Amino acid sequence: MILRRLRLPALLVVVTGLLGAAARTATVTGADLNADLAVEALRTPDLTRVADILDVVFGPVAGVLIIALLAAVLTLTGRVRAAVLATLVVAAGWTTSAIFKQIIARPRPPVADQLLFETGHDSFPSGHVALTLSLAVAAAFLVARTRWFALVVCAGGVLVVAQAFARMYLGVHYPTDVVGSMLAATAGTSAVIALRRPIGSVVDRLPFLSARGARDHG
Numbered sequence: 001m002i003l004r005r006l007r008l009p010a011l012l013v014v015v016t017g018l019l020g021a022a023a024r025t026a027t028v029t030g031a032d033l034n035a036d037l038a039v040e041a042l043r044t045p046d047l048t049r050v051a052d053i054l055d056v057v058f059g060p061v062a063g064v065l066i067i068a069l070l071a072a073v074l075t076l077t078g079r080v081r082a083a084v085l086a087t088l089v090v091a092a093g094w095t096t097s098a099i100f101k102q103i104i105a106r107p108r109p110p111v112a113d114q115l116l117f118e119t120g121h122d123s124f125p126s127g128h129v130a131l132t133l134s135l136a137v138a139a140a141f142l143v144a145r146t147r148w149f150a151l152v153v154c155a156g157g158v159l160v161v162a163q164a165f166a167r168m169y170l171g172v173h174y175p176t177d178v179v180g181s182m183l184a185a186t187a188g189t190s191a192v193i194a195l196r197r198p199i200g201s202v203v204d205r206l207p208f209l210s211a212r213g214a215r216d217h218g
Contacts (some may be wrong), residue, residue, distance in 0.1 A: 004127050005194035012187035013096075016125070016180055021204035023124050023176040027046035036109055039168045048115060051166035055116065055128065063094065063131045070138070084203050086138040088192045093134030096188030097181050106177070112134040114171035115137060126173045127180030133182055137189040 022028050056062060067090050074083035106124035111117060135158025143152050160182070167173035192199070 002195065002198070006191060009191035009194065012183050012190070016100060016187060017103070019176060019180050019183065020100055020106070020124050023106055023174065023180065024029050024104065028176060029174070032176055033109065035175045036113065036168050036171060039165065039196050040113060040171055043115075043169065047169065050162075051115070051169050054132075054163050054166045058128045058132045058135075060127070066135065067091065074142075081200050081203050082142060085192065085196055085199060086142055088199065088202045089138040089141060089189045090131070090134040092188035092192045093137065093185035094127065094131050094188070097127055097130030097184040100125055100180065101127065104180075106174075109171055112149045116170050116172050118119040118172045121133075123173060123179045125179075125184050126164070126167050126177045127181070128167055129173075129181035130161065130185040133160045133185040134189055136160055137193075141193060143175060165185065 023032070067087055070090075071083045071087045074080070074086060101122045101124065104124045105121040107113075107121050108118050108123045111119060133156075136152075136159060139156060140149065140152050143149050162184070164178035167178055168175060
């Protein structure tokens with residue numbers, strides 16, 4: 001039963017790996033670079049400010065702080081199970097992306113085309129997009145079956161698309177990087193959601209957590 005629930009995450013992992021391998025080829029990189037240049041041609045001071053904000057708000061340091069704050073707020077309001085699951089959703093999506101960064105080791109786009117100075121072999125996939133998508137999924141998970149669900153899903157979708165555009169706009173990622181991050185993050189987040197019941201059962205059996213989460217209906 002568990003293996004059946006994990007079929008979609010497993011498929012997404014395979015697809016992400018294949019896309020990453022293709023992204024290392026000269027043909028795909030050339031096409032990606034042309035697409036980046038087309039996006040970069042749209043640069044304006046206002047768009048640059050927005051892209052810079054997205055870069056900071058969903059960067060590594062801010063990401064850790066957001067996860068910690070989310071977990072703390074949910075725990076203090078008695079939603080311990082929700083706190084654990086939401087934290088795992090974000091962590092799984094973000095970590096899956098980070099693992100692929102190390103496996104694929106794709107060089108960053110040329111520094112000459114960047115508004116930031118990011119070098120190294122960690123272009124595929126985008127950590128910023130993966131974090132943004134993972135947070136959006138966690139938020140939607142937390143408001144599932146409420147009147148806020150549709151609004152949160154739409155807002156999250158817009159935010160993810162904006163972040164994907166911003167990473168190319170800033171010149172630090174290729175189009176296949178942001179697509180790969182969406183696939184990788186979806187693989188990680190969907191795995192946790194697929195296993196939410198057994199994970200929740202484990203949380204409920206932990207004495208300290210179950211006592212704190214007596215009021216938790218998440």
